[in-house]
Amino acid sequence: MKAILLFMVTGTAFALGFEITSLDTHKEINIQDEKFCLYPRDKGSDTCPLDTKKVPVPVRRFITLSSTHLASIERLQLESRLVGVSQMKHFDSQVLQSRFRKKMLHEVGMDYNLNVEKVIELQPEIVFYYAPVQDAPNLVKLKKMGIVMVPVNDYLEKHPLDVLEWLELVAAFFDREIEARKIIATIKQKYSDAASLIKNVKKRPRVMVNSAYSGSWFVPGAQSFLAQWIKDAGGDYLFSDLSGRGGHNIGLEEALNRGMHADIWLITADVKSRQDLIDQDKRHGLLMPFQTNMVFNSLGIRNKNETTDWFERSMANPDLVLMDLISVFHKEVVPDYKRRWYDRLY
Template identity: 30%
Template sequence: MRLSLGITPVLFLLGLGLNACVQNSVSPVAQRPLHPDCVQEFDPSQDYFLDKVQVEFATGFEVDYQGHYKRVTLASPHPEANDPVEYILVQCGTPIPDDVGDAMVVEVPVQSVVVLSTTYLPHFAALDRVNHLVGISDTQITQTPAVVERVKQQKIRDVSRNQVVNIEAILNLNPDIVITFDAGGASSDTVLMLENAGLQVVLNSEYLEMSPLGRAEWLKFTALFLNQEGKAKEVFEEIRTDYQELSQRVAAAIADDTSRPTVFTGFSSTNTWYVPGRNSYAAEFLRDAGADYLWDDLDRQWTVPLDFEVVYQRARDADFWVNVNSNWRTRADVIEDDPRYGNFAAWQGDRIYNNSKRVNEFGGNDYWETGILYPNLILADLIQIFHPNLLPNADKTYYQKLE
């Protein structure tokens, strides 16, 4: 059985969702032989999770530790969802609690995982748990080095290609969990079909986070299923510290708003230009990098469709233009698409940058893979673009100027 996801996770900014019901008295994994990581003799007075995480920036999930299990709550799997989703993560070798309700029960640490979005793959590399991955979507587009190496060794199978999920292939791998996203619509149908096939589906709604550090902090969500909270705290602390130090350096260097170059983003498709609101992920990056985002007065989280002429009126004299069409490699490509682009000062002044430096031959863009986990690297790129004197010797990781 092959099922279409109906949406490209990278372009949608990704997320995960799940709503599986497990009877209190039966766990689909409870009858498996005990793994060496499992508890051999249960002590109800013992705390089995000495490493715990606290959520600082992410708004989409929370965790409550209860001795031998963790209650993980996902605020919303997608924007139209009305109810939260709960997971009960039980230390293997210990009993399932009585108050499970409709939550899905997962024995942890999980040993085998299928992941249906490249965004979550860097989590496994950062947590030193790539060997737990048994299947991923579209192995050709991933760029996480440790994952690429396991694919070459044929230790990770391709279970989805061109947004079409191969459920038989996943069933043959018999994973403990499948991590995927639920963006509503067709992707919700796919999630339901995965669940109906008897698979334990875990949703990740990282894509709903509106701050770069909020998205990166979903590393901790993944760590909960692997009992790798200690490693997650260590990695995230380095990312958070670097990001905040960079943004503070910019803030200290900018005497007033006149020191901020003006910037706009995106491009027109069939005369519609989607502009991110000021509460969006993209707008926060631009502010933290010391730019004056021209639509910072737009009180929205998501993008808003505008006519070409409306964007031109405000952005024609802007200093920089970033995050443009992924197919553009040169300034000539820009005006070949639409000659009107040549009237923008950013085009005339050769100040167009795109997050396409690390795109592989199959179209996989590492900006939407490792970049989600390491927003400090993206911020450093943007600072180099807007304020090159602040990071004079650094090389850009994800951004490049259109030739």
């Protein structure tokens, strides 16, 4: 019996990056050009197609090279199977910090600084990563040595709910798809409930994003999940004319020209005040939201350790990000809501 899971989300396109086919004897996963065969650990891999990478499940030992996978690891309760991460400073988890102190979890580095010898020493059955292998020579080296590398390209999706669907992919390697589907269904319902809050709003604020960096200004395209978040929260994305999901370098002059007509400015930056933005580039002060005190930073709300889990948990909690943005764009709709990430800069 065959079941093909394409992960369709109501109101969105198919999740673009992967497909799971469940057979009686094994599961086959396609992630772009990569093919994997997940077979029961106690049954053997004889039924797997020859052109697939074979993985016994449930996986017992794995490594992740991205802190954005943390929420999936926590939700599926996989902490005890995780043996390596890129850098611990990026993983805001008391459980993982404890395992690291006890030397049950190890750092392996990332990108060009990836410690190939350490990865091999840890004997992972799979390694989750997030960038094209050809962009990191050490990933290529691991792949050639037979380490099973699993790309998690959730960041390339168009819709925040499509990003969430990648939880099912991770779960498949641990035989925890049932748990994943329940989690996904719950969050999708919360997202839908949040989006319905602004169905009667009359005015949609014009939203500017990001900031100057070394004379450049990068913004995501209209088909990015950030643009979708802004739309679903009742805002008008100022760069909706730019196609695609990836980033566009629109240049500082163009950004400033558009920013003169923005109502709200969203940034993700290590700054604590508007003065910090001026110190980075004094021309930031020309933007209308700067002058009207409508600048909001997704790294603004910190915990008691002065850190934020935006990078680790925001993409895995699209409903909470949406509520934050609704609170920013239409405070009157949720006057008592306490934002988790976005904070106004003064």
